[in-house]
Amino acid sequence: MRRPGRWWRRKSTPAKVEAYTRWSFHFMMLVEFVAAGGPLLGQLARGGPGGAGEPGPKILLLLLVAGHCALCGVFASRSLDWHLGRRTRPTRLLWALGTATAAVAATAVVLTGPGGPGGTDRSVDDVAFGTFVLVMAFGAGTSTLGMRNQRRVFAGVAGSAAGSGLVAFAFGVPGAVALAAAVVVLFTAGFFTFTYVLSLWLLNVVHELDEARETRTRLAVAEERLRFGRDLHDVMGRNLAVIALKSELAVQLAQRERPEAVTQMVEVQRLAHETQREVREVVRGYREADLSSELAGAKGVLTAAGIDCTVTGPAVGLPAQVQSALGWVVREAATNVLRHGDPRWCAVEVRVLEERAVLTVENDGAPDGAGGPGRGSGLVGLRERLAEIGGTLRAGPAGDGRFLLTAEVSLPSEAGAGAGADPDSPDSDVLPSVVESDRFRTAGTRSEVTP
Incomplete structure (x- = not known):
C-alpha cells in the first residue's frame, strides 16, 4: 500500500519548494473565493438584506467570482512555469485576467450604488462593495506574476488602486468610501505582490543553488580525471618512449642478425614490467x-x-x-x-x-x-x-x-x-573508475556521472 506523504518525501528539495510555491498560489485563490464569495453565499441564504432583494444578481456575481478565482489559479500556475523557463510568457492569459477582473468588479460596483438591484433603502451594499474591493485586490496582485519589470509591477498595483477608487466614485459611491476602497486595494494588492515576488525569488535561489552544486560536482570529477591523467602521463610517458625506441633498435638489429637484439628486447621487457608496477602503484592510491x-x-x-x-x-x-x-x-x-x-x-x-x-x-x-x-x-x-x-x-x-x-x-x-591481494599479480585491475573514487561528491546532488 502506498503510504500518505511518500510521494512528497521522494521529491528533491527544488521539487518540494516548487510544489509548495505552486500550491500556495492556488491556496490564495481559495482565500479569494472564501473572502469574496462567502458573504454572498450568506446573504443568499438569508434571502438578501432584511429578507428583501432579488437573488439573481447576487448569484451571477457569485458565479463570476468563482470563475475569476479559477482564472487566477490557472494564470498563477502558467506564470510560475514561465518564470522557471518552461513555457513562454502567458500574455493572452494576462489580458484575459485583466478583462475578467474588470468585468467582475464592474458587476459588483453596479450592485453597490443606490440604484443597484439590491434596493434603494440603503446608500451602499456592503457585501457587493466588499466583493468589488477583494476582486480588484486579488486580480491586481495576481496579474503582477506575469511581469518581471519592477516599475511595471508597481505601476500596475498603483493603477489598479487608483482605477478602483475612480470607478467606485463614478458609480455613485461616496468619495470617502471610494478613497478607502482605493487605499485597501493598494495595500492588499501590494501585500500579495510582495508575497508572490518573494516566493518566486526563493524558488529561483533554490534552483540556482542546486545547479551550482551539480556544477561543482562535475568540476570536481573533471579535476580528478585530469589529475589521474597527469599521473598516468608522468608514469608512462617516459617509459613508453624508451620502450618504443628500444623496440625500433631491436628490429633493426634483428634485421641485421645481430645478437644485441635479444639484449634490447630483454630491456624492453624489463621496462614494460616496471611501467606496469608503477601504474598499479598509482591505481592503488585511488582504490584504497x-x-x-x-x-x-x-x-x-x-x-x-x-x-x-x-x-x-x-x-x-x-x-x-x-x-x-x-x-x-x-x-x-x-x-x-x-x-x-x-x-x-x-x-x-x-x-x-x-x-x-x-x-x-x-x-x-x-x-x-x-x-x-x-x-x-x-x-x-x-x-x-x-x-x-x-x-x-x-x-x-x-x-x-x-x-x-x-x-x-x-x-x-x-x-x-x-x-x-598481491598488487603486482597479473589478475589485478589496471585502471580504476575515477568517478567511483568521487562517489561522495557526486552523491551529494543525486546526479549520476558516467566516466
Whole structure:
C-alpha cells in the first residue's frame, strides 16, 4: 500500500519548494473565493438584506467570482512555469485576467450604488462593495506574476488602486468610501505582490543553488580525471618512449642478425614490467578505502543533505583488507541512500563478533515496490569484492518503509591478517573508475556521472 506523504518525501528539495510555491498560489485563490464569495453565499441564504432583494444578481456575481478565482489559479500556475523557463510568457492569459477582473468588479460596483438591484433603502451594499474591493485586490496582485519589470509591477498595483477608487466614485459611491476602497486595494494588492515576488525569488535561489552544486560536482570529477591523467602521463610517458625506441633498435638489429637484439628486447621487457608496477602503484592510491574515513565522509555528506545520520561501533583495529572492503560498502551504501528515495534518517553500525565483522546501514527511504536503494551494479561489484575475502552482502526492504543493508566479513587469522591481494599479480585491475573514487561528491546532488 502506498503510504500518505511518500510521494512528497521522494521529491528533491527544488521539487518540494516548487510544489509548495505552486500550491500556495492556488491556496490564495481559495482565500479569494472564501473572502469574496462567502458573504454572498450568506446573504443568499438569508434571502438578501432584511429578507428583501432579488437573488439573481447576487448569484451571477457569485458565479463570476468563482470563475475569476479559477482564472487566477490557472494564470498563477502558467506564470510560475514561465518564470522557471518552461513555457513562454502567458500574455493572452494576462489580458484575459485583466478583462475578467474588470468585468467582475464592474458587476459588483453596479450592485453597490443606490440604484443597484439590491434596493434603494440603503446608500451602499456592503457585501457587493466588499466583493468589488477583494476582486480588484486579488486580480491586481495576481496579474503582477506575469511581469518581471519592477516599475511595471508597481505601476500596475498603483493603477489598479487608483482605477478602483475612480470607478467606485463614478458609480455613485461616496468619495470617502471610494478613497478607502482605493487605499485597501493598494495595500492588499501590494501585500500579495510582495508575497508572490518573494516566493518566486526563493524558488529561483533554490534552483540556482542546486545547479551550482551539480556544477561543482562535475568540476570536481573533471579535476580528478585530469589529475589521474597527469599521473598516468608522468608514469608512462617516459617509459613508453624508451620502450618504443628500444623496440625500433631491436628490429633493426634483428634485421641485421645481430645478437644485441635479444639484449634490447630483454630491456624492453624489463621496462614494460616496471611501467606496469608503477601504474598499479598509482591505481592503488585511488582504490584504497579506509573505513574510518569513509564513515566520517558518509556522515558528513548525509548530514549536509538534511538526513539525520548516526554512526556507532569501532572503525579501527580491523585488518586492512577488511577495512578496505567495508569502506567500499559504506561508500556505495551512502551513495544509494542519497540517490534513491528521500530518507529522513540513516543509521550505520559496525560490530565486531568472534570470527566476523558486521556492517549494517539502515534508513527509512525505501521506495515502493521490490526495488530499493540496494539495486544497481554497485552492489553487484561489492558482492564480488566481499566474496573474495569470504564475505557476504544482503540488501532489501525491512518493513515500515525501512531499507537494510548488511555486510559480513570473516576476520582472518593473525598469520594472514596482513595478507592481501598481491598488487603486482597479473589478475589485478589496471585502471580504476575515477568517478567511483568521487562517489561522495557526486552523491551529494543525486546526479549520476558516467566516466
